[in-house]
Amino acid sequence: MQDVAQATNAIRAYYEGLAAGRFLASFCTDCSRYTFPPTGCCEHCGSWNVQTRPLSGEATLLYATHNVTPACHPRFEKIAPYVYGHLKLKEGPVVQAIVLGVRPTPQDLQRLFDGGPVAVKAQTLHMDDLPVLAFALAG
Ligand SMILES: [Zn+2]
Structure with missing residues (x-):
């Protein structure tokens, strides 16, 4: 259930950021790639070691x-x-x-x-x- 909570938090943060004019993605600390729109895990390697990071736009x-x-x-x-x-x-x-x-x-x-x-x-x-x-x- 931790994984579900992490994904839900990423989606909520994405929309809250978007409302404020900030564009957030998930950054994987294992493979150093971005997932956008952000989710709880990396779309490239499947790792759950992701951080929310702002994009340049x-x-x-x-x-x-x-x-x-x-x-x-x-x-x-x-x-x-x-x-x-x-x-x-x-x-x-x-x-x-x-x-x-x-x-x-x-x-x-x-x-x-x-x-x-x-x-x-x-x-x-x-x-x-x-x-x-x-x-x-x-x-
Ligand atoms: Zn990854």
């Missing part, structure tokens, strides 16, 4: 598209249509998240990638029921 956008179907959850209907993508965090993990500051059109997405690697920065999207991780174009 810096990432590179690897892929982006826009939603052509209804939002995946009612909480997102008010911001639809939106762009979402796969992002590689500076610390290593790849995550999926909403990308702010890009219009959801094929032309705008094409123009975005014509410029080369796209630097993005994490920010919190404050929805009615919970804070959500999002990224905005950096600089």
Whole structure:
């Protein structure tokens, strides 16, 4: 039950951090890699020797598209249509998240990638029921 409590605490800390604009991950003291979103154990080696550590929020956008179907959850209907993508965090993990500051059109997405690697920065999207991780174009 200790393991369940550790995982629950990591998830609670993640959302509390997100609400305050901090982005937390689990850092494994056995293999020195990050798990994000944080859990009670390392997703790479399975170790439970993890610490909660803040991330820089810096990432590179690897892929982006826009939603052509209804939002995946009612909480997102008010911001639809939106762009979402796969992002590689500076610390290593790849995550999926909403990308702010890009219009959801094929032309705008094409123009975005014509410029080369796209630097993005994490920010919190404050929805009615919970804070959500999002990224905005950096600089
Ligand atoms: Zn590990």
